[in-house]
Amino acid sequence: MTVRNVRPWGGPAVDLTLAGGVISKVFPTGAQSTGAKPTGPTDMTRGDGAQTDERPTDVVDGRGRLALPTFTDAHCHLDSNRVGLPFRPHTGGPGVWTMMLNDRAHWRDAEIGITERVTNLLGLQIAHGTTTVRSFAQVDTDAGLERLEAVLAAREAHRERATVQVVAFPQAGLLREEGSARVLEDALLAGADVIGGIDPCTLDRDPVRHLDIVFGLAEKFGRPVDIHLHEPGDLGLFSTDLIAERTLALGMQGQVLISHGYALFDDPTKVDGLLERLAEADIAMASVAPGGRSRLPVDELTAAGVRVGLGQDGQRDYWSPYGNGDMLDRTWQLAFTLGYRADALIEHAVAVATRGGRSIVDPQVTRLRNVEDRPGLAVGDAADLLLLAGETVTSALMDRSADRTVLRAGRVVADGLRLV
Template identity: 35%
Template sequence: MSALPPPAMLDITCLRHVRPWGGDPVDIAMDAGIITAVTPAGSAPIGVREFDGRGLLALPGIVNAHAHVDKSWWGLPWQSYGGEGTTEGRIRHERAEREALGIPSLERSAHVLREFVRHGTTAIRTHVDVDTGVGLRGIEAVEEAAAAYEGALDVRIVAFPQDGVLRRPGVLDSLRDAATRPSVDAIGGLDPATIDRDPVGQIDAITALAADTGVGVDIHLHDPAELGAFQVELLVDRASRLGLRDRVNIAHGFAVAQLAPSHRRDLLAAMAEVGVTMTTVAPLRLPQLPLAELDAAGVRFAFGTDGIRDLWSPYGTGDTLGIAWQYARAAGLVRDEDLLRVVRLATTAGAWAVGRDQHDLVEGARADVVLVDAENPMDALVRVPERALVVGGGRVLHVA
């Protein structure tokens, strides 16, 4: 099977009779990709390109803050899991098998983007592999796949050194080249202690490069407990000393959930002081990042799908709302205020990951809207219903 083409996108001028966040029915008028008015249902002037929302629940477009759109085999025949189950084993297996599957390529990335859109995602922060084998080909493929949406889908790229930073000569040079591309918001890193075996060296290298080029840092950090916390502390220190405030994100960060409460409290306070953020894919069988403690400390937080149907794992649907459900269920969240907070993290409160200060169903915001058949946001989270309509930048991207 080939990649699905981008949708035939249609600009609309008004969504009629929708219920933002489960409130009273309204009309949402939009122009040039921006919400221009939110008025009681039936009060907006009659336009030429309207959509009747039939009283459906309206949410802001879903934000996928941690994806890998370059790595999936989705759209090809089923690929059986192979190789060794360690991080090193998965890296070797991927390097050996990816070219035969067209990874990376326009076709593979386009298919993943289409699935994300179908699940209501309108903004994506995706890690894209940069190494001595693929160079910048993955970034070029993702750029081309995103360009087909003509700005209606917001795609930000993290140049990601999946095979390590220091142990492969030339990777730092490739990251520097990637950082000059307009599509690249950040450079990545990966387990400095266990992959490069040099936590200070890797963290110094990527933070110095980010400071020099003006991009951010978004590092995969799986190392547990005190080892992981030590690397978080290094990142906080470098963010402070190199002027990287609000430009460092820690993906996964399992260590934060594994620390003693007093150590975690101090670490979160230090992270908040320099604006270090976190993203999670809500992994099963591991403690979840503590939402109440993150909020209390002021550490911004968001959800992502990680890799889906790739050479690392056959799992994944591309539904970030499903990841939010997984997080809430695994964390034992049941009260309305907590469930609502999780939905906001998947939408409004997660928009920092794509550089937005405002992302909501309000006048002046980008016209990213998702309609679902649900009573309220909590109902939408626990049932994860089909997305009835997806609008990105005022253009229809998907209709169920």
């Protein structure tokens, strides 16, 4: 596969040769026809050492568009969405528990079944430029494994178009309802990739027992951990310290993520110690770019060596009317809510939404080194590409054109916001 006339991160125009699921050659545009040498290695080999056939079987005309790594949705709830369905008034109340009960009362009543809803939304995300997803699936005494099975089915339906990592998520906590911990373990046996947790202090009111269950299962099954943390101020910092302590004790550096965690950064006098603690334990963080006072400072996290990604959370669901399956929109929201105006910072928001999140789902992917880092389009990088109309990366984020072509593992999977 050859991709002609694209501008990686808005730079000079190049042609890309894709082979074996990675970028194998990078030429200045037109250089292949003139015999000029490519940048980087002139051939790639498979893992078994055999030579790959690099003769292009297809050509994509980039038409001078930007070339970016595809988006990674590092925090979404595919099982919690009404995207594409008739709008309904918001009926949720304040607080996680009240919102959870509202979702529990309504999620089975949607106009179409949950597997179809999940599969449709995942397809919509892919069509808009996302090819790596970490999705939560609610597992509790009400849903059992039904919502998990829907996410696993959607992953299978789109297995050639996207990588989907599934988190077994105890939205109702682990201690408030008898049998919750058993359902969480059953979810891991059924195929979930990651163990979820939530608000050990404010929801379950027993952080030691809650984290005993979560990290006990992590040790038993050898799985990563992803904990929702909405807890405020010193209470959130206390939970974070307990999470870091267990991460280090179990040697799980690089395998733990705190989702949300906005209130951890409300007191500027405590940020430095927190950043150091997160970096020491290599605990990643994920933002959904919320409004309001609290922010997740992705530039400070990156500078401190902390992996950070972006996600869409639930989308037009029983929790919130926001969300549409488009990570480009959510990246604009991240830049806007953080008050970014300088091009370098706006481009950093795009880097967080692409390679930043990818390094969470796959810790083997090199993390962002600083706010100026623009990785993902060199020889040897995954051939997961978004071709996007725009003069610059910043203008493309402002305009959010529908002129997009999405490649995954060197194959076109979507064009013009439609799956191929």
